[in-house]
Amino acid sequence: MKRILRHRNLNKFRCRGLGGLSLPRICFSPGGDREAKHVFADRQRGDNPYGSNPKGVILIGLMVIALIALIALPLLAQEEINPVRGKSSEATASDKYRGTSNGVKVIYDEGQAEATIKSLTFQGTDFVYLKEMVKLFRLDLKWDAITKKVTLTSGPDQVIFFVGSSQIMVNDRIKKIIQPSRFSNGAILLPIEFLSEILDGVLKAKIDWDSKTRILKVSGGRLNVRGVRHFSYRGSTRIVIDLLRPLSYKARKELPDQVIIDVYGGECNPGELSLEINDGRVKNIQAFQLPNATQIVVRLIQGLPYKDFTLKNPHRIVLDINPPQKRLDYKITTIVIDPGHGGKDPGAIGRGGTREKDVVLAIAKELKRLISERLGIRVVLTRTGDYFVPLRERTARANNERADLFISIHANAALGRGRGEGFETYFHSLALTKEAKAVARRENAVIRLEKGSRKAMSQAEFILWDMAHNTYLNESSDLAILVQEGLDKKLKIRNRKVDQAHFYVLSGADMPSILVEVAFISNPREENMLRNLDFQKRVAEGLYNAIALYKRNFERSMGLAITP
C-alpha cells in the first residue's frame, strides 16, 4: 500500500513541480506521509473482522481495487520515470558518434586577452563544458549525482538546474530555456547559445556568442575584481585576488608593513574585499575603488618580505607574505622550549594545589641546561619566569629566532574520577579541520594544473612548497615518537600515545614542533610525582635523549658529520 502511495504522490507532485523532474526525495514530503496514514487507516477499517455484510462487499471491492492498483501503479509509475533516464542514455549513446569537438575563442572586452575553450557539437548545437564555465566565471559548483541537480553560486546569487531539464531556477524564480543542458560521457554540457541565459543569475559580466566566427565575447567586466581569499600556512600567508579576466597590476611596498596592489582597470565592491586576518603576519586587507583601478592594501603586523605572481584559470593575483625559503643549513642549531601557561594562566591545578605552570617551567629549565651543556647548541625559553605570554607570541618568537625545533611542555588534566594517567606527545595537525583539508586539496590541485603557465609557480617551486609543509609534519611526527620513547625509558608511568591534534600554540610554528604532556596533574598520584625534583629531572633526561637522537638522525640523513 505504501509503495503505491509513494508513486501516486510522486506523480501528483511531478504534475505540479519542475516539469518532468523526478526527485526521489519528494515522495517523503509531509503531504505524502499524511496521505499514507490515511490509506493505512482505510485498510485497518477494511480488515475489521467485525464488519457487517455490506461492508464485506465494500471490503472485497476495495481489496480487488487495491490488488489491481498494487500491480498496475508501480508499472505505470516506473514507465513514467524511466523515459527520462532512458531517453538521455539513448541520446548519449547515439550522440557519441555525432558529437564533434571544436574550439571556441573567448575574448574579453577591449580585446585585451583571450583564451580557448573546448566545445562539442550535437545535432547542430554547440555545447561547452560546465566545468570550464565554472572556472572561467569563478562560480561555485555543487553537484548532486542522484537528482542530477546543479547548483551554481556566486556570492549571494544562485542558479539551480537539473541536467536535461529546460527549467532553471534563478534566485528562487523559475525560468525556461529552449535548449537544456545535457550529459556527454559523464561531463555536463551547456548550450553555448543560452549560456548567458543559464548563467544570468550568477554572472557579473555580459557574454555574447557569435556562431559564425565561433567567438565568445565576455564584456562589461563589471566587478572584475571578484574576491580576496587568504590561506595561513605555517610560515607564510597567501593572499589570492580573484579576477574575472586578466588585468595588469603592480605590487609595491610603501611602508615596511604595508603592501599595496594596484589592479589597473579593476572594478570591485570594496566592502566585499576587505578582510581581517590577524594570523601573526597579516593584520588586514582593505580594498579601495579608485577611478581607474582597484587598490588593495595589505597591512602587515611587521615588515616581512613578499612575492607576487599571477595564476590562470581562473585568473588571479597571488601575494605570498613571507614566502617559504629553501633552508640552506641542515644543522639543528637553535631549539625553542616552551613551558606552558604562566602568569595569570596557572594551567591545570592538582588537588594538592600543584600548578602546571610551575612544574613545566622547572622541567623546561632543566632541559635547557642539559641541551646547552651536552649538545652545545642555543636554547631559547619562551618564558623564564612566572609571567603570561600569549600563545601566538610563543611561536612568533621561535620563528624570529629561526629555531629548528619547538617543544612545548605541559602537564595533563581531565575531568572525572580517574582523571587519567601517563604521558603523551602530540604533534600539530592541519588536516583535522575539514576546511583546512579541503582548502589544501583545492589549492594544491589548482597549482598542479598551472604548471604550464608562464608566471605561475613552477612545478619545482610547488614541490618545494609542498615539502616544506609535509616535511614539518613528518619531522614533527618523528620527533613526537622519539619523545614518547625517550620518556618511556625514563618514567615508570603509563605510556599513553602519540597523537595529532590542532593545537593553537603549534599552528604558528615554522619548524618541526611537538607538545608533550608529561603526566596527569589531575591524578593525585602523578601530581605528587610532578612535584618531585627527581621526577622532573627524569622527564628532562627523557626529553633530552629524544632531542639528541632526533638531531643525530636528522643531521645524518642530511649527510652531515655528527656534531659532538
Add this chain to the structure above:
Amino acid sequence: MKRKKVLVILGVLILLIVAILLTQRERVFYRIPFLAPEENVKLARLYFASPDADYLRVEARRILREESITDEAKALVEELIKGPRENLDPTIPPETQLRELYIVPEEKCVYLDFNQAFRTNHPGGSAGELLTIYSLVNTMIDNLEGIERVQILVESETIETLAGHIDITKPLSRNAPLVEY
C-alpha cells in the same frame, strides 16, 4: 430453549461489542495507547570520557523528543552537562551553563554559547580539552540531522582555546579517532 436463550444473549453481546468497536473505532485502531509515549522519546547518543581519559564512549540515553532541532540540540547539551549515568566520566564542568544555541542550516553548523564557568572551571590539559570539545562536537553531529560542524563560543565570542591547548576558533567537524567503539 436454554440454548436459544444463550445464543440470543451471545448474539446481542457480539452485536454490542461490534457496535462499541465501530463507534469507538478511532480510539481502538488509530490511537494505540502504548505507542504514544514512545513517539515522544528519542534515543540519544551521548559522548562521555572513558575512565582513563583516553577515549570518548557512547552512552545511549532516552531523551524527550523536542519540537525544533534547536530545542533538541539544547536538550542534548543539557544532558552532557548532567554527566554520564554509566561507568563513564563527565566531559563538561557541572557549573557550565548553555547561554544560547543557534543553528545556521546553510553552514550546517550549530553554535554553542557557554558561560564563563565552562572555561574557568575546566581542568585544562590536552586530554581534558580534547574530550570536552569532541564530546560536544560528536554528540551534536551524531544526533542532529544536517549538522556537520560545531562552533564553541564563550559569552557570545569565539575564543582561541578552552584552557590553552586545542584551537577552537573555527567550527569543528566530527573527530573519529578519539572514539572507542
